[in-house]
Amino acid sequence: MTHTSTSAPIATDGFVLHDEDRAAIAHEREHYPHPQAASIEALKIVQKRHGWVPDAAIEAIARELGVPPASIEGVATFYSLIFRQPVGRHVILLCDSSSCFLTDYEALRDAFFAHLGIGFGQTTPDDRFTLLPVCCLGACDRGPALMIGDDTYGPVTPEEIPTLLEGYA
């Protein structure tokens, strides 16, 4: 299962943590002496359900863990893979670090731009894809590499893009 299984982002007003998420956060909290340590897991739990982390969810998590919202927001904004803005149903992470750069990541990047009609940090108008650069996927032996949702691909050529994306509605 990929983390992109949810549909369109929900409204931020009146955000309520899902009961399961609440339980999961409480469970994570048990693992650490200080509740703050569960911040990252809590954010991941919320993001998994909603695709991203709306403002109100930050406050909900803060309440759940008993720490100030500023501290949760500090963690959320530090990590580039916690999304604080709505993203498409599928997030494409295109690796731009050394190995992939040497194996012509740039050609792949330009092909994505052309094919999707969007740049980095943007989402296609149909909310299907969000395109983001990522600094390493640990797939240096298979560069240029990328991830779509939870699936890692590489090496990928520009020509393979249309077929690759077909699998993600």
Next chain:
Amino acid sequence: MATIHVDDRDYEVDGADNLLHACLSLGLDIPYFCWHPAMGSVGACRQCAVKQYKNADDTQGMLVMSCMAPVQDDAYISIEDDEAKAFRANVIEWLMINHPHDCPVCEEGGHCHLQDMTVMTGHDSRRYRFRKRTHQNQDLGPFIGHEMNRCITCYRCVRFYQDYAGGGDLGAFGAHDNVYFGRFQEGTLESPFSGNLTEVCPTGVFTDQTHSEHYTRKWDLQFAPSVCHQCAVGCNISPGERYGDIRRIENRYNGEVNHHFLCDRGRFGYGYVNREDRPRVPEWRERQRVDAGPGAAGVVGGTISLEIDDALDRAADGMRNARRVIGIGSPRASLESNHMLRTLVGDTNFSTGIAARELELLVRMNELNTRCGLPSPSLREIESCDAVFVLGEDLINSAARMALAIRQAVNAKGEALAAERGIPSWNAEAVKTLAQEAHHPFFLATPDATELDALAEQTYHAAPDDIARLGFAVAHYIDPEAPCPEALDDATTALASRIAEALMVAQRPLVVSGGSLGTPAVLEAAGNVARALARRTRPGALSLVRREANSTGLSLLGGQSLDWALECLTSGEADGVVILENDLYARADAGQVDTALQRADCIVTLDHQRTATWDKADIGLPAASFAESDGTLVSLEGRAQRFYQVFEPSYIRPETRIRESWRWLNALKVSVERQVMTPLTLDEVTRDMAMTYPALAPAGDAGLSAAYRVHGLRLAREPHRYSGRTAMRANLDVSELRAPQDPDTPFAFSMEGYAGHAEPRREVAFAWAPGWNSPQAWNKFQDEVGGHLRAGDPGVRLLGPLPGDYDYTRTLPARFAARDDQWLAVPQARLFGGDETSARAEPIQARMAETRFTMSRGTAERLRMSPGVPLTFNLGERRLTLPVAISDAWPDGVIGVPDQSGLSLVAPEWGHLEPQEVRA
């Protein structure tokens, strides 16, 4: 001690320091940003790089961050090394890449650490030619302005706000070159210490918004060493004036008291000095007796302005015609002014202007401070205590700066743990990681939950008598000789023995109590704990919180209570009264004050505020506020400190007739006695005061005499770049008036005079040193950076412990019992609004929370009350309606009444709630 070799010179330094600290203490300049003497090192900004060599023969060396490098004996370092200089130049260039070119419109300009460091590093032209990253700013409330584009990401703000001051609503967001310091959502910064961000931030991200309203560059401000008048802690401040208004309050370093930090009430509460409605000329109020019913005003008729001589003549006439004139002093006025009043009316006719029940506590606190065997600690000493027991004080609200000191004491457990592992205390991030949430034992007994509860090992929320009982029990468990309260429940017994044990094993235990609850038993309990520790020959300290700037001083000076004074007037025993800087309506029941003042035939008031009392006076004499006068205050520590006049009000406003109260009172005395007026100076009054009251004798040496000179020079109140002096009165008169002369202090109303740091001096108007324009210039005045002023910290201590008299109080209160038809009203200190004068400042008013009656959930349920519903509470004749607030901590049967909310409650009192139908 260790020897280090810096650029081929040898220096002796403290081996426990880091290199940056050691070099700065030697007076050597190394640029830095993220390091702060009160917050230690994190090595984040990379600005303080120096070259360190293995030995004398090493020519290669390696770059180290001086703030992260421990001092080693026989270390060879170079600040001037070319590679180190180039490295530092690169670092500042990178830091400046996104920094805007907005110094001319930036409020930090002229006292900016970033400007100083940029100049020091030699970065004088920019190569970066691209777009800069920009941020959106937030509205952070009435105190703090926000301009994130200026940020250089040193992290000092969050380290102060979160780690040092315990605030949770300011955070660091984002990563790499896109970091944002602000709140999660726009809104008022919650910490009562937010104002320190303006000095902690090395650049103009956080600036003083009250200053923005009437902005002036630091070099154009006139300063004097002053003492905060907004509570009893006695923080040292440097108020800055321009055009006859106070423009900002800066922290003034006192290594024993506030060192680098102030609370927001003190920093932003100065607005009352600038109020348009202040009395500036003497006023005479025509009075017609009216025989109206109770509550009707006793005075009708007009008010006319008078010249000084006329005012003095009329006042003297009134006083001579009176059979007996009494004087009502004030704990917000100086010792000198109170002394002059006492001299004017005579010892037997002098009241301190403090309510009887409060005065009784103040006198008792002085006795405890001198006769329980434990000294009264300075804030610096509080910070080094390793176990703290607070009885009955909500310190954030009653003595905020002390609460900040206690936070440091409790958090210093981390440094103790680090020391065991060989980690130096300055290595802040390592200490923090190790400490996690380790605290020194801290116990807190208050009626309501307080902001310090989170740090406490255990809290105890109970009625004042039960708080006292806990204290007495603790004393008993320390020393079985001390009496034990009867009928203690198991939980309280267990808590008491736990606290006793923690205090016994500590190296420097601290007991804190005070007068906020108005309950003598609470004080006596703290006294018994202190005596028990002293009898067991344990070291320790006893800190007792008083309410106002000069509460301690006035209780040492002595005099009758306000109740006595009102009774004297009401009974007709006295028919004349001189009221010094005191709004009686803020201290006693309005009806009682009305009656007393109606009976008086002659009322002379001196004040700098147009208060309800002022409006009742026959003659009102415009007194100088702290900013326009000199005098001595005694802080809750028992430290007598001098404050100096910042500016002469008549220079910009020639029509003003404002004078120091002690000067008015002397003139009044001369007029009453029909003597010839001779000039009186502060030194004469202070000397006379010190000779009159043995307890205050050392206070005569608290300040500098007017004859003090450095190299034959007076001390300058204005920085040497002070501009516009010849033009600032041009709208009034094209010829330039001679600068005002100051017969009372060694300070000149001028940029001429000594303002340097090379000659040690205790009283520093403003901190400046060549190349150091920001508050970091204080480094240059200290024996070691973050230590004490080289000439000694300002103030002399009056409350040293005397040997002997360790007898325990044996009268113990019974357990608190809630009543069926009555509720115990208990005074509740409040930071914003709880102080008479700062509550008149607009920014403070904007921060004042709505006043509410606080009660427990149980009480609210019994009364069928819910939050926000108005409730009318009756205390005898007095009556007040406020909305209800519910607190889970608050004990049943007790109702919290905020200070200065209209009930003039100084001690717990039983009262009735008005029945529902009457309310409706």
